[in-house]
Each structure stands twice: as structure tokens, then as C-alpha cells.
Amino acid sequence: MELLKERIRKDGKVKDGNVLKVDSFLNHQIDVKLLEEIGKEFKRLFGNEEVTKVLTIEASGIGIAVETARAFGVPVVFAKKSKTKNIAGEVYTSKVMSYTHGREYDIIVSKDFLGPEDRVLIVDDFLANGAALEGLIQLIKDAGATLCGCGIVIEKGFQPGGEELRKRGINIQSLAIVDSMDPATGEICFRD
């Protein structure tokens, strides 16, 4: 998605430790017009999949999921990162290792909102090690729902998550794949 790559080149910041900061337009401040185009692009890529729900994980996936779900005309479900008082009753749960925060956490989805009849598109802002996607895919399996695929805004192609998931036959579509980036020069190379 050329518009996205241009924006990453212009406003993304490469930091040490394989960090690509896109918080000026994607996951702290959000350019809603760009989000709308991202949603339309996921509709173009997964439009034949008869998607019934768009699933993501709080917090930075939510905006992307909302604009994607709007393009599809279906609801969003976002997995929550810990059990709160406001979620009673039964939930699906799986564990996710956060490399950013250096700890493991639980994600949960209420059993009311995912079921065997659902065809689910997962969306998220980043794919690196694939830990968050693995957790979300597990929730879909536990619900007996069908995984249509995963729409990723930015994939770090030099980390193993995308390759491992594709090997298992999962339809991963990333709008920008970063093959390398250099914190010294700020240069970002995208896969064609």
C-alpha cells in the first residue's frame, strides 16, 4: 500500500532494538483518513471471505479494526488484556508473550461474541514475532470459528512471525513489509 509506505518513510522513526515508531499517525496519535484507507484496502484483500467479525487486541488494534469493520459492515470484537470486573461469565482465554513489555499476559474474549458460525478476520498494527496473532488465532480455534486471515498494517519482515504463520497456510496480508531498517541513518527498506 503505497500511501502507507510513503507515510512510514516520512513520519516513521527507526529506534535501536528493532523499534519502528509510528505513533504520530497509527498508534498514539491516529490519522483517521489513513485508517479509512487501510480499512478499504483490507476490504479489497479479504472481500471474498464472507467475514462476519473483525477481531483485534486492545489497544492499538482497535482503531484499525473499527475502520476495517466499517468497510465490511460487520462488528468489531477486541480481545482484552486482562480480566476486569466488567467481564463476568465465561470467556475464551490465551496467553501472549509481549516482547515490548518483557512479560506474558492473558487475553480474553467473551464467549458471547465469538462462535462456530463466525468467519473472523484478525487485524493488528504490527506483526513481528507473531505472539499476539498466535494468541488471537487460539481464541478463534477455541470458539470453533473460522479464521479468514490476518490483515497487518506493518510487518517486520526480518522477524520470524510472518514466515512461520504463512508456512502453516494462514493468509497473512501485510500492507507494508519492512525488510530492514537502520537506526543510524533512519533508512527503511520495504519488500516489493
Added chain:
Amino acid sequence: MELLKERIRKDGKVKDGNVLKVDSFLNHQIDVKLLEEIGKEFKRLFGNEEVTKVLTIEASGIGIAVETARAFGVPVVFAKKSKTKNIAGEVYTSKVMSYTHGREYDIIVSKDFLGPEDRVLIVDDFLANGAALEGLIQLIKDAGATLCGCGIVIEKGFQPGGEELRKRGINIQSLAIVDSMDPATGEICFRD
């Protein structure tokens, strides 16, 4: 907002401890069409305020903020609940008491995304004690930005937050104000 009140009556669940569960359409599963109408209603209510940013707090405010910001044609900024590795540099910070979780937490916004030139509309899903709004208002003050008002989806009118903030001259517009609710019967009474 009649559409919202109807939906709360139909799908909201009253639980003990003043809990109103709306997680089937607002803050776990999200009805994106309803969200779009909420965004349009906030545009109608605050359309003359020359809003430049829509500010909210992760996670359940984000979807509401995205659809509101789309109606205004401005960016979203969402405050984050704790400092992560991905936010370097300087941030505005304030403290919020969570009655749901029974603990205090920090919220932060990067100084890059709020400044004296900004006219900020705060949006959030619930207003009860007003703790989250107080924290967000403090961030706006610290940034030297102008607070245009607060757009709330559901206000618990029997809790003190809304009244206290209005007394201080803050323009609070709630799309549904619950005056009372009964966990035994499930009845919800809205303010006219």
C-alpha cells in the same frame, strides 16, 4: 440520543455494584454503525468549537474517538495507561483512580501530539466519578491546549462526576444519562 437509549434498553445489562454492561455493542464487541451515529451526534453538539484533536483514553474510548474524529476531519490522540518502551522522550502525565479496577494508574500523552494551538474535544464511553476525565483535562491544561468540552456516550447520573465537572463550567454532553437502574428487574431510567 434515542437510538442509543433504545440500544441500552435492549442490550445493556444491569449488574450489582452500579455496573451497566454494554459490552455487546460498545466496549468489547462494537457495533460500528452505532459508533458512526455517535460520532455524527458529537459533531452536531460540538461542531462550532473549531476542534483540532479528539482526545480519549485507551482502550474502550478509541473506537468512539475514531468515529468522532472522522466526523470532524481531525486526528485522534489516545492517552496511554502506562509508559512503554515504545514511547520515548517527553510526555504529559497525570494520575487516574480506577474504581473498576480498584487502583490508581498513570496516563500519558506525548508532548508531540498536544500543544497550545490545539482545541481538544475529549470523548469517552462512560462518565461516573469523572476520574478519567479529570486526568485527561489535566493533560490538556499541562499542554496549554484549550478544552472544547467532553462528549460522553453514557453518563451515570446518580454518580457525582458529571455534576462536579459541569459546576466548574466544563461543557459535558452525554448522549444518554442513566438516572437509576435496578439489577433485580433490569430496569434502566434515563434522564429526559
